[in-house]
Amino acid sequence: MERDASRDSARHPDARVSPAMRAFIAGLRRKAANAPDDAGDWESSQIRQVSRADDLPARFAVAAEKAGAAVQRASIETAAQSVRSVIEARVAQRIHVPPCDDGVLAGTLRKRVLAALSQMPVLVSCDNADAALFVADASVTGASAAIAETGTMVCTTAGGQTRGSTLYAPVHIVLLGRSQIMPDLCDYFDEACTRGELPSNVNLITGPSKTADIEGVLVVGVHGPGALHIVIVDDL
């Protein structure tokens, strides 16, 4: 965290707050010096919808499916097969698997998924270059966390992950460890606050990209993936 901050400031020697901003704040402070802070604080328990006692993968699956995602349960043994069946069903030809991942798509599971893909008639790319990302029919990624309340997955740029791999391809397949599922949105934020510096880009993803702009008709796949498949790996 300390290291990140110093690197940032080294890289952005000219990052600054404009004098106009500082002058405005000073002026506001003079004007509103005596405003009483009479608002109380809130507790997570007040707003919590899901607790640790709930069946988190089940709650997650219901919420994610309601948002339009497809959810499967699997084990470390069967997860690669689940990915494979989605790719077959979606007739995807070019598959992108980003080179690094801060979720469960690492180590053994990553090897198994890549092995399963290598037996399929598909092109697999682990290259983060635009050219590779933009032509992919499907991307397979992990996630850094998930939220049962809303069926949300969190995908970040931590560790140098690309923003594009969870965004450009029409099909996004996510492998999620059961233990990564947090009960409630407030749990995620309570925890994110204690993890140190936030990555530059954090996405809370809830279902496939969608719009209802034209006559209120729901259409998926506007700018992001039109299909979101989530595989919950129960033993991770």
Add this chain to the structure above:
Amino acid sequence: MSTPTGFKQRVADAISDARLVRAVHLATLHKVESREASFLAMRDPEAIRDAAAQIKRRTLRNLPRYLEQFAESVARRGGQVHFAPDAAAARRIVCEIARASGAKLAVKSKSMATEEIELNPALEAAGLRIVETDLGEFIVQIDRDRPSHIVTPIIHKTRQQVAAAMVRAIGCEYTDDPARLTQIARAYLRDVFQRCELGITGVNFGVAETGTLCICTNEGNGRMTVTRPRVHIALMGIEKLVPRLRDLAPMLKLLSRSSTGQPMTVYTTLITGPRAANEPDGPRELHVVLLDNGRSRLLGGDYESVLSCIRCGACLNACPVYRNIGGHAYASVYPGPIGSLVTPLLAGLHRNADLPRASSLCGACQAACPVKIDIPGLLVKLRRDSAAAQPLSKRAAIALWAWLMTSPARYEAAQGLLPLLLRGDADGWIHAAPGPAAAWTHSRDLPAPPRETFRSLWRSRLQDGA
């Protein structure tokens, strides 16, 4: 925000457009029902609304402190913080950043603040091409229209109108299938995203503690806009802050549930600084432009809570007035109940004195507001503040009314005159009333007042306990 045609004329135009009225009814009632269903499914939604209202109140009460913390946090993570006291300054700052970046093609993710400062024409005048990327805003742009809802900008358009605009602007084949139209727009905008150099967004929430910008979109255009270009400019009102990262939880729980009934928007993006050295994509420069444009004037006054608004659009959907006149009749970037507050408060009450009066004060907006803004109460205050500028005839009528109502004798005399002034036809109804009552019989009849009032009934038959 003043317009050549008056409010009454715009209302007349809107109400006579049966297609528009039907479209807005269908869309808003659907959203009302979705919102109600999603709130019913929540445990203790009132507690969340209380928490959210509290967070915004604390933010506004301590705005200098949180602004400073936010600005320092953004800068610490490598972002530049700019301040725009008004719309002209905001346009100047954005154009200056654009010029310095050398960008020729800019993309924009839907943002009310950029609409408020009328940014697009300024950028175009500075030689940039700017492309709206939210599907609805894209269609508004290619059809040279104006958005009529703060969340669903083309709520007033039919699919046929959308199709015609697409054919005209990008030369595609005609289709009025929303899915096909969306695919055509996706392909067109993909190309734009591949080449764009500058991305402009608004901000749903800014986190003081971390300098984080929270941007919510369903389509993913917000994500594209903060992924593809080299430079990202975020324009945000100074009131958009929340103190801590954890304060986002109640806000996000409410925002999309209030807006569309979804538990979460599809993409809730948290941006903290430009891309890090080890990241393969994302903007290398981040500029945050904080916009005042009349907001700080409201701090500490009667109207401070208007700044709590999170622009969810729930009050527009709930409003039976909006439902009948649509967004364009308000002739403002911010239509609907909250717009009837925001527009006069930011752009001047005297040019917009009709807006706070265009409400039956039914309170549906307040009941729907996730941060519990007392919209009807504040509308009444704005009416109070503009009462002296009302037409003399109206002020005189009110003075006469008060004179009658402060004396039982005068009240009773007036009551006695009423049946003489308002004579019913043979069916006992008044179909075309004279004088000021004519406005009443514009769309409805008036029962002829009965000869015997309650007070005469009381005296003659009820008084003695009969």
Add this chain to the structure above:
Amino acid sequence: MRRRRSFAPLRRSPAANPRSVRAGLPGVYNPPVRAALFVTCLTDTFFPRAGEAVVRVLRHFGCAVEFPPAQTCCGQPAYNSGFHRAARDVAAHWVEVFDPYECVVTPSASCAAMISRHTPELLADDPALKRAAERLAERTYEFSVFLRDRLLVDTAALLRIAEPFTVHYPCHARGVYSVGELCASLPGEGPNGLRLPRHTDLCCGFGGMFAIDQPQISGAMAGDKLDELAATRAELVVCNEAGCTLNLMGSANRRGMCLRFRHVAELLAESLGLLEPAP
């Protein structure tokens, strides 16, 4: 110029005995609850029968009803349209008229809300009047709330309505009772009972001066409301608010719709045999 007087707090009457009410026996309050009727200007002028029904029902349940003859209006029309100086003078008159009474009952929810929510703030320039207004705010009741909370009467059980009916919720009642509370005061839902419109709390477009200021919008809103009421296929509408009633019945008549509007007090008085059925 203005009459000065002292505004001593009044003692409240002992609570009614719930058991005797449950037995349905009228006249069991000892000492009787003394209620001042604020009939409101619109009910006084246009709906005297609703006022009469209120009096008869209150007397039936043992109240001593008084009608302060100097009463006029609560000032709501001027307040809502922002003419607070005029509203203040009318509100001051209202407070002076009703201050001597133990409690105030009104058939209008919006006037009750005006008195409880806005009258004190209007009189901020006169501390004695403001205090009197604050005390009056606490002891002013909308009719059905008074029956429920002070007289402990279960109106839903007493109402005999021989046809399907629907209900209009007056928006300005939000500060007085909720949609749920209004429905709870009426016989239950059913094909021959209450038929709720799709959006029970939809505004009728009255809004006081709004109906005159913005006749087109107001008329369109009345149309929406009437469509929802008509969709229930009930012809009787319970409407406890004179302004909404005036607007809705006038709009229904213009459209040639056969809807009848009744205050719950009228229906209650008819159910209890205190009023002849309406013509």
